[in-house]
Amino acid sequence: WAKGYFFDSSGQMHADKEIVEWLVERLPGNSLHHIILQMNGCYSLLIVYPDAGRVELGVDRIAAVPVYIQHTPSQLAISDNFWTLSHRQDTLEYDPVGVAGMLLLGHTSGPHTMLKSIDIPLPGSIYSFTGSGRFQQTRRIYWVNAYRPQPAADYRQLRSETAEMLSGVFDRYAAAIQKRSLTVEVPLSGGLDSRLAAGLLHRAGVPVKAFSYGPPGNNESLTSAQVARVLSIPHRDTIIDDPRLFSPQVIECQTKLVGAQSRFTTGIGPRLALADYDPERVFITGHPGNLPT
Numbered sequence: 001w002a003k004g005y006f007f008d009s010s011g012q013m014h015a016d017k018e019i020v021e022w023l024v025e026r027l028p029g030n031s032l033h034h035i036i037l038q039m040n041g042c043y044s045l046l047i048v049y050p051d052a053g054r055v056e057l058g059v060d061r062i063a064a065v066p067v068y069i070q071h072t073p074s075q076l077a078i079s080d081n082f083w084t085l086s087h088r089q090d091t092l093e094y095d096p097v098g099v100a101g102m103l104l105l106g107h108t109s110g111p112h113t114m115l116k117s118i119d120i121p122l123p124g125s126i127y128s129f130t131g132s133g134r135f136q137q138t139r140r141i142y143w144v145n146a147y148r149p150q151p152a153a154d155y156r157q158l159r160s161e162t163a164e165m166l167s168g169v170f171d172r173y174a175a176a177i178q179k180r181s182l183t184v185e186v187p188l189s190g191g192l193d194s195r196l197a198a199g200l201l202h203r204a205g206v207p208v209k210a211f212s213y214g215p216p217g218n219n220e221s222l223t224s225a226q227v228a229r230v231l232s233i234p235h236r237d238t239i240i241d242d243p244r245l246f247s248p249q250v251i252e253c254q255t256k257l258v259g260a261q262s263r264f265t266t267g268i269g270p271r272l273a274l275a276d277y278d279p280e281r282v283f284i285t286g287h288p289g290n291l292p293t
Contacts, residue, residue, distance in 0.1 A: 003080060004065040006041025013176035019043060032056050032126055033142055044121075046078060055129040061143045063123040070118050076135045085118050093117065166200060174204030183207040188235070190223025202231050213238040 002019035014022050023045065026035050032047065042064035047056045057078060059067065070077040070085045079085050086092065098112035111119040121127055124143030129135045177184060186198045188210035202208045210233055212224035221237045228235030 002045040004043030006039040170200035188224040
């Protein structure tokens, strides 16, 4: 089973069932650890070896495609639906670490969800479950995200190198999208990540449509409309002004439906975009997970 997409070492894109077909051709005689290093994208995959009594779960380098693990010594359940696993339990017990993260940060951290018995796999990892009747879990890390800033001798050179790198990445995505005759719909908040995604794909010739949503006059929708006008791409805005949608009960339900990992954005990017800020003086990066996703 697989969900998501990736580019292989030759630059070919594979999505969903195509990932399964790609794995079936390569798994005999190769370990998942060896194969997954060739997969660059956003995906989760599950492989069952019935004769060996082994299950392997692999996730991409940022764990972009949600999948959940419910593991006890005598039971193992893996699903991409958080509710499916929560309904398997007779009693629900909150994870204090997950609850603290949600209250303090607006999202859960590490392998934690809001429920004690349900975890999420960590980025760049392969999980192996072995046994019959009693399951043993091991985790192997195949990728570690590391960031070591170095002083730039020339800011213009750094900016030029970054632009060249981003153009190369988006040109490759654009080629795969055009080959499949797809239209990209971008949730355009007006922040840095969504502006880059819409702008670079549009420049590469990909059909792009943009949308935004929220209460009337919110910063994200206003900036989104401006960006769409500049790019000459279709834009629609959905007004959400019913106060019942912002009640604690609804927010709690929305949080649970996405696996208790919701992160509430602050709209800093659009606010800066609407203000008079100097890009030579201020560099705003945006959340590191959003752009590659």
